[in-house]
């Protein structure tokens with residue numbers, strides 16, 4: 484069977500573009516450290532208060548400019564409320580839920596994740612600008628969903 488030269492060129496072009504697009508999707512999906520949930524981060528959602536590190540939620544300083552924020556979500560609040568950190572600090576958020584799926588969005592940043600019960604959901608962010616950052620739940624979780632928020636104050 485004879486294939487016309489232009490047809491070959493277009494077929495080749497199509498194959499190259501397919502490889503490029505799949506490559507971009509494959510790389511970008513994991514580029515910012517995103518990982519699908521794994522068994523290594525499973526916990527019992529009915530035992531959150533007894534499970535480390537969630538038995539002591541709060542902000543922990545782990546290095547000069549590095550914090551770990553251990554947080555619990557439940558209808559309709561985040562624990563802890565109102566954290567204060569220094570400008571330029573990197574915070575690793577470890578968040579779990581006691582009941583349903585909640586959201587975790589830091590307004591005006593690209594931090595946005597689902598908080599799935601039974602999992603330790605984590606995300607890291609470096610706060611380069613001082614100010615008040617609002618953390619909101621952006622997954623509908625019940626009648627007072629719109630009230631569910633907390634704050635991080637970043638000071639100079």
Ligand code: CUA
Nearest residue numbers: 620622624628
């Ligand atoms: Cu929690 Cu909406």
